Amino acid sequence: MALPLLPATMRIEHRLIVALDVTDGGRAKSIAHAVVDRVDALKVSWPLVLAVGRGIVKDLAPLAYVLCDFKVADIPNTSRLVVEQAVAAGASGVICHGFAGEDSVRACVEGAGRADVFVVTELSHPGGQEYTAKFAEEFARIAVRAGAAGIIAPATRPDRVRTLRAIVGTKRILSPGVGAQGGRAADAIAAGADAVIVGRSIIESRDPGDAAERIAGEIRRHPAT
Numbered sequence: 001m002a003l004p005l006l007p008a009t010m011r012i013e014h015r016l017i018v019a020l021d022v023t024d025g026g027r028a029k030s031i032a033h034a035v036v037d038r039v040d041a042l043k044v045s046w047p048l049v050l051a052v053g054r055g056i057v058k059d060l061a062p063l064a065y066v067l068c069d070f071k072v073a074d075i076p077n078t079s080r081l082v083v084e085q086a087v088a089a090g091a092s093g094v095i096c097h098g099f100a101g102e103d104s105v106r107a108c109v110e111g112a113g114r115a116d117v118f119v120v121t122e123l124s125h126p127g128g129q130e131y132t133a134k135f136a137e138e139f140a141r142i143a144v145r146a147g148a149a150g151i152i153a154p155a156t157r158p159d160r161v162r163t164l165r166a167i168v169g170t171k172r173i174l175s176p177g178v179g180a181q182g183g184r185a186a187d188a189i190a191a192g193a194d195a196v197i198v199g200r201s202i203i204e205s206r207d208p209g210d211a212a213e214r215i216a217g218e219i220r221r222h223p224a225t
């Protein structure tokens with residue numbers, strides 16, 4: 001059941017989402033406070049939730065849109081239950097995998113209610129080319145047919161973002177892989193991403209607020225084409 005006060009859709013302003021890939025709740029909150037004026041969402045994943053509990057989602061939700069990157073990929077019933085619990089915990093968006101099939105993605109969208117579902121197409125790391133890349137276009141079509149809010153596409157391969165943009169039309173594209181994985185924020189945005197997802201380049205910086213501002217500045221200087 002969606003919480004009534006959560007934002008229904010992600011507002012894109014800075015075109016930047018921070019991945020809070022830390023395992024200390026205090027550190028996650030202090031990074032969130034440092035970057036919140038420069039990002040459109042806080043992405044929370046398994047390392048943080050497993051380390052400190054799902055209460056972290058509720059703690060962060062008043063600050064900004066919280067995107068739970070749980071990469072849901074199970075049979076439809078289990079997938080729906082996971083997404084419902086993420087939304088009940090305070091998530092405004094949840095990430096699921098396209099490879100679990102259209103019925104599972106539909107179950108995620110159903111379980112999300114008013115919250116957003118984003119579907120992983122092609123993973124950004126080198127291994128993402130072994131399997132996910134071969135079906136990425138089909139995963140993008142599934143996202144559209146199932147009524148997802150958007151897809152996750154690799155900033156490490158801007159040409160693939162361009163190809164996937166042609167499939168998803170006006171759906172959101174969020175692109176991880178900037179910085180530590182070698183991609184450039186401006187290239188992903190120019191290729192059609194709505195926002196980039198950045199973890200280590202921000203969270204491992206001595207000044208996460210400043211690091212986020214530098215990336216947001218790079219994006220502002222190279223507007224989408």
Ligand code: 3DU
Pocket residue numbers: 019021045069120122123124125152153154176177178179180181197198199200201
């Ligand atoms: O490489 P970074 O440290 O900037 O973190 C990227 C984040 O995005 C991280 O949480 C990772 O799990 C997530 N992600 C990918 O990197 C690649 C994908 O295809 C999907 C999600």
